[in-house]
Amino acid sequence: MTYVGIIGGGNISVTHARAALEIPGVELAAWYGHNQDRTRRLSELYGGTLHETFQSFLAHRPMDLVLIGSPSGMHAEQGVLAARQGLHLLVEKPLDITTERIDLLINECHQAGVKLGVFFQDRVAPDIRKLKEILDAGQAGKPILVSGSVKWYRPPEYYGDSRWRGTWALDGGGALMNQGVHTVDLLLWLMGDVTRVSAKATTAFHDIEVEDTVVATLEFASGAVGVLQVATSVYPGYQRRVEVTGSEGTIILEHDRIVATDLRDGLGGPTNPSESNQNPSATSAQVSDVSGHRRILEDFLRAIETNGTPVCDGREGRRSVELVQAIYESSSTGQSVKLHPPNI
Ligand SMILES: NC(=O)c1ccc[n+]([C@@H]2O[C@H](COP(=O)([O-])OP(=O)(O)OC[C@H]3O[C@@H](n4cnc5c(N)ncnc54)[C@H](O)[C@@H]3O)[C@@H](O)[C@H]2O)c1
Missing domain, CATH: 3.40.50.720 (NAD(P)-binding Rossmann-like Domain)
Structure with a gap:
């Protein structure tokens, strides 16, 4: 037990x-x-x-x-x-x-x-794992361009009724640190380290001290470039969308499901829509479909039992926060920010 x-x-x-x-x-x-x-x-x-x-x-x-x-x-x-x-x-x-x-x-x-x-x-969602396998196998070719769009909506009560959400002290930021961090982690996991970022964050809709809207451009160590948009200000809220383009074609993810695999050689195969989780993340913080959390916990129990490494360990979990901090720094200084990945 x-x-x-x-x-x-x-x-x-x-x-x-x-x-x-x-x-x-x-x-x-x-x-x-x-x-x-x-x-x-x-x-x-x-x-x-x-x-x-x-x-x-x-x-x-x-x-x-x-x-x-x-x-x-x-x-x-x-x-x-x-x-x-x-x-x-x-x-x-x-x-x-x-x-x-x-x-x-x-x-x-x-x-x-x-x-x-x-x-x-995201790291244990079946379609996202498949996307990672396709990219790691080089089937999409040389990485060129990635975009992450997290145009979500949270009503004013989401912040107003909470003592910690939307505060620098306990949320550490707004839409990006809380909601967008999933997609920041995903882009880093799929595409590798970011070396430079340029960003603008605004508080456009909510009465909070942190941002509810942010855009960033990303330069990856691989030479690929990317754009990221994250918001909790976009009514009524849309599914998260990630588009990855390599020299061999493009793969598009909506929510946690692959909706297009447009590769030159047709590799990639069909996906199973039933494997998408049912959480209404675009409009709500509730995680009523617990399958993603269950898989993460199962993976963690395996790591304990086998003295292995969890799918996202501390070092991996650090990467997204480092990039979020760099995006905030770029927005507040108006300058691009260079990152120093530990392995370079
Ligand atoms: N993985 C996901 O998809 C996902 C989704 C939602 C939230 N989260 C994360 O979960 C965390 C909590 O979010 P939430 O939506 O459950 O918030 P919440 O406001 O619903 O719950 C936070 C709870 O923590 C309690 N609390 C406050 N200070 C505490 C302390 N010092 N020690 C113990 N408990 C304390 C509060 O009483 C409250 O019950 C955040 O870090 C958030 O980013 C993750």
């Missing part, structure tokens, strides 16, 4: 609990959240002991790993304390809101000998 602890108690912690309970041999051990009433209700519904303090939660045994679904700016601080107790960590995106804190967390996990993983569920 594997015993899981849940840190959070909001929207995504429900997803975590449901995903965990879909996996045979997994049991919920303990809960900790700021909103005691809500967390109590969740612990009664899904199982696991409710703890009133973080210290007693961390001391709960048996407990093998924790799923962190607290506000983004709490992830590293809570993760460091959990790692010191020998607990493996599977953390919501973004891993945290600065690379400095993420480095601290990666280091602590290394010292403690525990696994660190990030919930970037």
Whole structure:
């Protein structure tokens, strides 16, 4: 049996609990959240002991790993304390809101000998894995151009009713750090490192201190170039769209599904629409289809069991936050920003 602890108690912690309970041999051990009433209700519904303090939660045994679904700016601080107790960590995106804190967390996990993983569920979506295989096999040829369009909508209450969303301190940014980070991770995973970025972020629609609309141009180490648009200001909200062009053709992704494989030699094959997840991400933060989270957790359990590497480990989870920070820096300075990938 594997015993899981849940840190959070909001929207995504429900997803975590449901995903965990879909996996045979997994049991919920303990809960900790700021909103005691809500967390109590969740612990009664899904199982696991409710703890009133973080210290007693961390001391709960048996407990093998924790799923962190607290506000983004709490992830590293809570993760460091959990790692010191020998607990493996599977953390919501973004891993945290600065690379400095993420480095601290990666280091602590290394010292403690525990696994660190990030919930970037795109990486386990069947069509997206297929797209990655096509690109890695060179079937699309030399990378030329990529575009990521995340024209989503969140109503004003999404920010207004929350103490942490849309704040620099706990969300670490707006549409890009919260919603867009999935697609930032995806572009980096598919296309490799970005070496230079130029961007403009605005707060166009919402009454928040962070951006709700951003555009960026990206230069990849491969020589490819890219454009990224991310918003929570685009009513009524459209499916995320990613278009990848290489010298052998173009592949188009809508949401998490390949909708076109236009390669010169016709490689790629048909896709299965039923494998797309049903989450209405373009208009809502709710993750009611938990299959992506379940696959990430299954992958993480395998990594623990085999002493392997999760599909998105700490080092991988750091990359998107580094690029998001560079986009913010470029927007605020009006200059392009050069990135220094660790492997160059
Ligand atoms: N992977 C995805 O698709 C996805 C989707 C939504 C949210 N998320 C991520 O999940 C995290 C939480 O988002 P959400 O939508 O569940 O937010 P939410 O506001 O619904 O829930 C956050 C919960 O954390 C609790 N909380 C606040 N401070 C805390 C603390 N110090 N310790 C423990 N709990 C605390 C709050 O009481 C609240 O219940 C964010 O990092 C977000 O980016 C990921």
